[in-house]
Amino acid sequence: MVNYIWVGMMVIGFIVAMLTGNVDKVNAAVFKSAQEAVTISLGMVSILVFWLGLMKIAEKGGLLEMLALLFRPLVKRLFPDVPEGHPALGYILSNMVANLFGLGNAATPMGIKAMEQLKKLNGGKNEASRSMITLLAINTSSITLIPTTIIAIRMNYGSSNPTDIVGTTLLATAVSTVFALCIDRFFYYRSIRKGKK
Amino acid sequence: MSFINSFSIWFIPFLIGLILLYGTVKKVPTYEAFVEGGKEGFSLAVSMIPYLVGMLVSISVFRASGALDLLLDFGKPIFDLIHVPGEVVPLGLMRTISGSGALGMTSDLIASHGPDSFIGRLASTIQGSTDTTFYVLTVYFGAVGIRKMGYALKVGLLADLVGFIASIVVVTIVFS
Numbered sequence: 001m002v003n004y005i006w007v008g009m010m011v012i013g014f015i016v017a018m019l020t021g022n023v024d025k026v027n028a029a030v031f032k033s034a035q036e037a038v039t040i041s042l043g044m045v046s047i048l049v050f051w052l053g054l055m056k057i058a059e060k061g062g063l064l065e066m067l068a069l070l071f072r073p074l075v076k077r078l079f080p081d082v083p084e085g086h087p088a089l090g091y092i093l094s095n096m097v098a099n100l101f102g103l104g105n106a107a108t109p110m111g112i113k114a115m116e117q118l119k120k121l122n123g124g125k126n127e128a129s130r131s132m133i134t135l136l137a138i139n140t141s142s143i144t145l146i147p148t149t150i151i152a153i154r155m156n157y158g159s160s161n162p163t164d165i166v167g168t169t170l171l172a173t174a175v176s177t178v179f180a181l182c183i184d185r186f187f188y189y190r191s192i193r194k195g196k197k
Numbered sequence: 198m199s200f201i202n203s204f205s206i207w208f209i210p211f212l213i214g215l216i217l218l219y220g221t222v223k224k225v226p227t228y229e230a231f232v233e234g235g236k237e238g239f240s241l242a243v244s245m246i247p248y249l250v251g252m253l254v255s256i257s258v259f260r261a262s263g264a265l266d267l268l269l270d271f272g273k274p275i276f277d278l279i280h281v282p283g284e285v286v287p288l289g290l291m292r293t294i295s296g297s298g299a300l301g302m303t304s305d306l307i308a309s310h311g312p313d314s315f316i317g318r319l320a321s322t323i324q325g326s327t328d329t330t331f332y333v334l335t336v337y338f339g340a341v342g343i344r345k346m347g348y349a350l351k352v353g354l355l356a357d358l359v360g361f362i363a364s365i366v367v368v369t370i371v372f373s
Contacts, residue, residue: 002346006255013258020263029261030254037249041242044336049238056234058216061223101208112241112340119341127345128338133352136337140330140353141360147325153304154321159312165321168367172326175367176360183355187348 044108051109055094064090067097078138078181079131081121088117092135102144111139130188137180143173241340248339252331256294265290281365284316288323289361293354296329319368327360 017026058064068075068089075082075089082088091114098107114135122129128136147169154162220227259265269287276286284306292299306320330353338346 002350005350006251009255009259009264013255013260013262013264016264016267017258017262022262025261026258029257033253033257034250037253038246040253041246041249044245045239045242048242049235052238052241053231053233053235054213054216056230057220057225057227059234060225060230061216061220063216063219103209103212106209106212108336109238109241111337115337115341115343116241119343126343128343128347128349132338132343133347133349136334136349137352137356139337140328140333141356142326142328144325147321149300150303150321150325153300153307154312154317157304157307157312157317159317162312164313165318165325168318168322168364168371169325171367172322172360172364175363176326176356179359179363180352180356183359184352187352191348 047105048109048112051106052113055091055110055113058094059087059090064094067093078134081129081131082118083121086117086121088114088121088131091117095135096138096143099139099142100145102146102148107139111135133188134181134184137184138177141173141177141180143170143177145170244342245336245339248335252335256331260295260298282316282319284310285319285323285365288320289357292323292327292361293330293357296332299324299329315368315372318372319364322364322368323361326364327357330354330357 013026017023055064064087065085068085071093072084075093076084079089079092082092091110095107095110095114098104098110115132118129118132118135119125121131146166150165150169151162154165217227220230265287269290272286273283276283288299288302288306291302303320303324307317310316310320312318312321330350334346334349334353338344338349
C-alpha cells in the first residue's frame, strides 16, 4: 500500500503539473524537499545523541525497568507479544511518557530505540511486527496533556484564553488513541485470519 | 497559564537531573554510559535519510503541482453535505502528510478567523490532537530499517480520520 501511495502521489503530481503548467514549480520542489529531508535527518543527530546517551544511563541504573514494572498491567495488554522484563518495554514507556508531556524531541529517540528493540525481538527482519505497529498507532494519535506549540500560537494572536482548547484537544486525542488501538487490533486479527487461509 | 508554562519549562531539567542522580546513586559510570549510548545517535539519523528523502519528495511533488488543491476543491461539496466546515478540511489532510505545512495552515486559520472563533478553536484542536502519520512512520521505521510496513499505514491514516472527526464533534459540543 505504501508503494502505491508513494508512486501515486508523484505520478498524479506530475500529470497535474503538466496540465496546470506548474512543471517548473514541481521540479524545484523535488530538489528542495530532498535537501530538506537530509537537513531534518542530520538535524536530529544532536537530540538523538543527547537523549540516547541519557537513556543509556537510565537503562543501566534500572530506571527503565522500574518504569516498565510500574505500568506492567497496561503495557502487557497493549503489547502482549513482548516478553516481561524485555528492555523494549522500558523504551516504549519512556516514549509514551515523553509524548504525554509534549517532549516531542525526547519522544522520538526513545521511540526509535523501542523500535530497534522490537526489531531484535522479531528476529531482525525488515518487516513491521505487531508490536511495532501498535507503538506507531500510539505515536500517530499522540496523547498530549499540554499542546504547548498551539498554545503559544494562540497567545501570539491575542487569544483571550489560549488554553481553553486543552480540554477539547485532550478529549479528541483520547478518542483517536482508543480508536487507533481498536483499528490496530482489528487489522492484526484480520491479518492472522488471512494467514491461516 | 503561567503554571502550565513553568511546568513545561521545568520538566526537562527535572527529568535530566533525575536520570543523572539516579544513575549516580546506582553507581552507574554515568559519563561513560552517556557516551556509549550517544554513539548510536549518528548512525540512526543517517539511516533515516533515504526514507525521509523518498517520502518528502513524493509529498512535495503532490503539493507543489496543485494536485492537493484540486483534490480539496473536488471534495468540497461532499464535505459541505456532511456539515464539515470547509475551512478545516485542507488542514485535516495536511496534518497527516506534513507537520510544518499543517502548523502553517493552523496559524493562518487562527490569524484570519481569530483565535477565539469557532474555526480558530477547531483548527487548534485538530493541530494538537493528531501527529503527522507519514512523518512518524518514516522516521521510526526508517531509523531501524523497516521496509515492509504491513498494515501500519492503514492504522495511522484511519486514526487520523477518527481524530479529525472527533475534533469537530468535541469542539462543536463544547463551544457552540
